[in-house]
Structures are given as C-alpha cells and as structure tokens.
Amino acid sequence: MTGEPLIDIRDLTFSYPDGTRALSGLTVSIHAGQRVGLVGPNGAGKSTLLLHLGGMLSGTGSIRVAGSPMDRSHLRAIRAAVGLVFQNPDDQLFCPTVAEDLAFGPRNMKLDEHEVRHRVTAALAAVGLADRGGKSPFHLSFGERKRAAIATVLTMRPQAIVLDEPTSNLDPRGRREIIALLERLGGTQVVATHDLELVRQLCGRVLVLSGGRLVADGPPGEVLADESFLLAHGLA
C-alpha cells in the first residue's frame, strides 16, 4: 500500500507499573480504509495496545496517528481522530440519557449545539437505536448498550474506530447485529476480538498478538488457516 499510514506504531514496548511486560517491540502500520482484526489469547496485550492508540497509556517506541506523534500537544487531536470503544459499555455510558451520552464527545470537541444534535440523531439511526435516545442507558439491553457505546464515538466522526471485543457476551443475534453494523460503517477499524469468525467475515487483515509480541500479520484466509499455529497461540 502507498502513502502515509493512518496509524504507525514502531518498536512499542510497555510494562505495567507492577512490572508485567504487556507489549514488546511491536511494529505495525495501518492504512486508512483497512479493517484490521487483532486477535490473541487472554493476556496477549490486545487491550493494552488499544489503550495506547487512544493515548491512555504510553510505552517506549513511537506511535503516530495521521502523521502526528503521540505527545501532549497532539493528544486532543488524536483522541478526536481515534474513536475508542471500550469492552464494557457501562464504562462508556454514564449520562442520564443515551442521547446525552452521544453528545458528550462532540461537546468536548466544542461543536455548536445544532451540529451536535444533528450528529446524535444520525448516530442513533446508524446503530439502530433511533427511538432509544431518550432512554436511560441503564434500561437498555446489553446488546443495545454495546451499540450505544459504538454510537458515542461515531458522533465524533473519528478517522478510525478502535473496538475492544465488540461481540463479547452477546447472544447470536446481538453478535450478528454488531457485525452487520461494523460492515455498514466501513472506514478504518481496528477490532480486538476472540471472535475468529468475525475476523474471517469482516477483516482484510489480521494481527496475532501473543505474549505481547506480534506473531503473525496477514490475510485471515492464510493466518487463520494454520491449525497448529492457532493451537500454539491459544486461538483454537
């Protein structure tokens, strides 16, 4: 692929304060428009990597998003460019109504109220919750909350959406709805997941993390076909 990557990670290494090495020497670049699956066993470092993309954690090495280095002066712009959707929707939703939660990001971006409302309506429709804007997030089903959480970053119109286990704990229909939603949304997406079927269905590229290292990077058709490789990294 040509041109500058949207997300460029070089030699990223990170240890938690208690000494746990979660990422070691990771180098990956992701171009605009790619939908990338991020897989790996529990504790592989997927969530840790996603937190780095949102500038929530910072390890050694370099991360550039849309050409800007991840530093204090670019953090605001990068957080607007990378829409981070956390695994637990309850972490993301805290406002009295779903609509207000969707307005939270754009208001932080200092958009005018008219534009904010326009985006909220559009995002609610995009995730199939058009009639739920006035409800309390506490009264939504888990699947609806998962979709509402995705909508909270859609209103920011990010350049990339980064999702942590979007289909975990969902029933088969809820899962299908999320997959259809991601497919419909398009754009640049990074999806950390244990759902290999989702990766096969949606992603043109898959990254396999294991013990904080990148152990495979390629089309799912090839990477996920190797049974012994999957077994070796706890994926089968």
Added chain:
Amino acid sequence: MHVPARSLSQDDSLVHRLDARAKLAALLGLVIICVSTPPGRWGAFVFYAVFLLAVAALSRVSPHHLLKRLLAVLPFVVLVAVFLPFMPGQPRVAVGPLSLSRGGLAMFATISTKGLIAVGAVVLLSATTPAAELLAGLARLRVPAIFVMLLAVTWRYLWLLADEARRMKRAAVARGFTGRWLWHARTVGRMIGALFLRSHQRGERVYLAMAARGFDGRAVGVPPARLRGGDLLFAAGSLALLIACRAVLP
C-alpha cells in the same frame, strides 16, 4: 481485581513480620494514649513522635512513601483546627496583621500534633500490614465478626469502585474529556451518579450471591493463631513505655 495483595507494603522487615495483633495493640494504643494526653505536655508528644519514627525506621518503609500518605490525610486534620486561633478571648498575640487568641493557638498546636501522630501511626500500621492480616488480627482481638466482615467488604469494594471509576474516567478521556474546569463538574457529578447506581445494583447482586452460598447474616470467624514471644514483647513493651511516658513526661 486490583486489590493489592500486600496492601501498601512490598517490603519485609522486623515490623512487617510482627503479628498484626501486636502492631494493632502498639499503634492503636499509641493513638489512644496520644489523643488522651492533656494539652501542653510537649515532652510526652515529642516522645510519641520519636517512638513512631523509631518504628518507622525499623520497618524500612521508604520515608517518601509514608510522607505521601501522611500528606494526603493531613489537610483534613488541620482543617478542623485551623479556625481555633481566631476565637475571641484574651490574651491575644499579634502575628503580622492578625490578632490571634493565645489559648486558641495552643489548642491548634495540640490538635494538629495529636492528629499528626495518630494519622502517622495508622499510616505506618497499614504500610507494614497487609489488609487481610489486619482484618484477621482484628477478629482475633475479639472485634465482633460482623464489624470485621463489614470492613473486609468495604475494603474489597472500595478497590473495585476505584477501579470502576478509573475505567469510566478513561472512557470519557478517550472522548476528549479533560476534567480540568469547573463546568466539568456536571460530568463528574453524572459519573458519580452512575457509579452510585451501579454500586447499589452490585450490592444487591453480591448479597444474593452470598445468600445463595448459605450466608444468613452471621459472619464466620477466623481460626485462632498463637502469638510469638517477640510479638508479645513488642506489644507489651511499647504499651508500657508509652503509658509510662504519658504519666511521667512534662
């Protein structure tokens, strides 16, 4: 989840290895003795401080660590006493442009000193004793099991709550929240509201899960454990010393 296994301490020392009961007796003893010492007995207060510093030195917990905890609590102690010097009444002393009550000033000094020593003792206790041992120690000292259990549950869920609050804040920060300005108070208020609701719901779920495992409101005790000679010596020696000082020193 993020409950630190060894509470605030990673180190090992003579003080760490003492039985929790011995430390509870000596350090809580110090708190009671110090707080009940009449104002103006500066000789005794100095001795309490020296005693505390000696135990702290023995424990080899980094002074930086202790100081940080102390400074976190101290403002609350000082806040209680800070208005005392402004009380009406004679005689008065002039400090710069202020006219302060001498009696109020003395009370301020006494309360701050007592607060400092008491908080210091508790900080040292928690820095050298894992939470689980402290709780077991309390139970073995015949503190009613239901109180110990309440403390244990509070400790466990405080960490869970802190963890939840941290993740919630992180999710907001990812959407451009900075939380620096006064008008962000509304957002913070909502987060606290959401946390409260969830804690309440969780409390009910936890209770159901406990009931499902046969909990009927009566907490179970901890198995007894024998005190070693060193523990007894430390507790008895410390208490005797402190009581003697409270009685004798000016």
